[in-house]
Amino acid sequence: MSIENSVIVPAYHEKLNIKPLTTRLFAALGNEGSKKTELIFVDDNSQDGSVEEVEALQKQGYQVRIIVRTDERGLSSAVLKGFYEAKGEYLICMDADLQHPPESVPQLFDSLRTHPFVLGTRYAPGVGIDKDWPLYRRVISSGARMLAKPLTTASDPMSGFFGLQKKYLLQSQTGDINAQGFKIALDLLVKLPLPTNQPIGEVPFSFGVRVEGESKLSGKVIVQYIQQLRELYIYKFGANNLVLFLFFWTILFFYALYKLYTSLF
Numbered sequence: 001m002s003i004e005n006s007v008i009v010p011a012y013h014e015k016l017n018i019k020p021l022t023t024r025l026f027a028a029l030g031n032e033g034s035k036k037t038e039l040i041f042v043d044d045n046s047q048d049g050s051v052e053e054v055e056a057l058q059k060q061g062y063q064v065r066i067i068v069r070t071d072e073r074g075l076s077s078a079v080l081k082g083f084y085e086a087k088g089e090y091l092i093c094m095d096a097d098l099q100h101p102p103e104s105v106p107q108l109f110d111s112l113r114t115h116p117f118v119l120g121t122r123y124a125p126g127v128g129i130d131k132d133w134p135l136y137r138r139v140i141s142s143g144a145r146m147l148a149k150p151l152t153t154a155s156d157p158m159s160g161f162f163g164l165q166k167k168y169l170l171q172s173q174t175g176d177i178n179a180q181g182f183k184i185a186l187d188l189l190v191k192l193p194l195p196t197n198q199p200i201g202e203v204p205f206s207f208g209v210r211v212e213g214e215s216k217l218s219g220k221v222i223v224q225y226i227q228q229l230r231e232l233y234i235y236k237f238g239a240n241n242l243v244l245f246l247f248f249w250t251i252l253f254f255y256a257l258y259k260l261y262t263s264l265f
């Protein structure tokens with residue numbers, strides 16, 4: 001059976017998560033789903049035994065492979081690399097660390113049959129974020145989400161759990177997409193030539209906490225996000241309106257500070 005679906009997983013030092021992710025994903029896809037699905041890890045030369053782990057899973061019959069990059073690093077660029085290398089028309093991106101439940105992947109693929117783009121969302125009734133996700137991450141995430149509000153109507157553009165039909169990626173110019181940092185879904189949502197008469201799909205999921213390994217979010221990633229936002233605002237609204245937006249956000253920022261001050265003292 002030919003490959004219709006590809007699951008792309010950016011991975012850096014994720015050896016301990018490779019086996020549970022692979023086995024849970026293919027169990028969730030079932031017999032029929034598994035035959036038409038490939039799983040691709042895009043690893044940035046972790047040299048932690050991830051390659052051997054994938055080879056062992058291949059021997060057990062799983063349609064899984066690993067691309068090892070030695071010349072580049074970064075989450076977003078790893079995802080793009082995987083998307084371009086994928087054989088499937090329907091592409092899903094998910095993290096390696098099981099914060100995105102593999103059991104939700106079939107739902108995302110189903111949604112992609114009728115939507116050009118699908119987002120796993122943590123902001124819907126009945127789902128949410130694990131109570132153990134650190135407070136500072138919640139604050140960063142809310143701030144990042146608020147700043148992206150004018151760019152998209154999607155409920156969770158910060159999500160790293162999303163998918164798209166490959167034809168839309170191939171219609172965009174190579175080099176158009178910002179491959180720096182973590183927020184690849186937001187860039188694709190704003191820049192891909194998605195049909196305006198078809199909404200994007202949203203699949204609610206509960207965001208777990210990492211059990212093995214560590215988050216790779218750093219100060220550099222946050223700075224890359226600010227640079228990406230600036231580029232996206234200009235892309236969408238033009239350079240003149242960026243000044244207006246900065247003015248608007250500055251007022252909002254000082255208003256929020258004032259509210260915080262008056263509620264504390």
Ligand SMILES: Nc1nc2c(ncn2[C@@H]2O[C@H](COP(=O)(O)OP(=O)(O)O[C@H]3O[C@H](CO)[C@@H](O)[C@H](O)[C@@H]3O)[C@@H](O)[C@H]2O)c(=O)[nH]1
Pocket residue numbers: 009010011012013014042043044073074075078094095096097099158159160161182183210214215216217
């Ligand atoms: N190849 C590669 N993979 C990377 C790199 N940096 C991170 N990854 C992989 O990208 C995935 C997410 O990285 P984490 O370090 O676990 O990120 P996080 O702090 O949990 O943030 C995630 O959740 C946020 C909230 O939804 C998302 O906003 C964010 O994009 C990401 O998905 C993991 O599989 C990790 O191994 C890199 O430089 N190279």
Ligand SMILES: [Mg+2]
Pocket residue numbers: 095097099210215
């Ligand atoms: Mg994580």
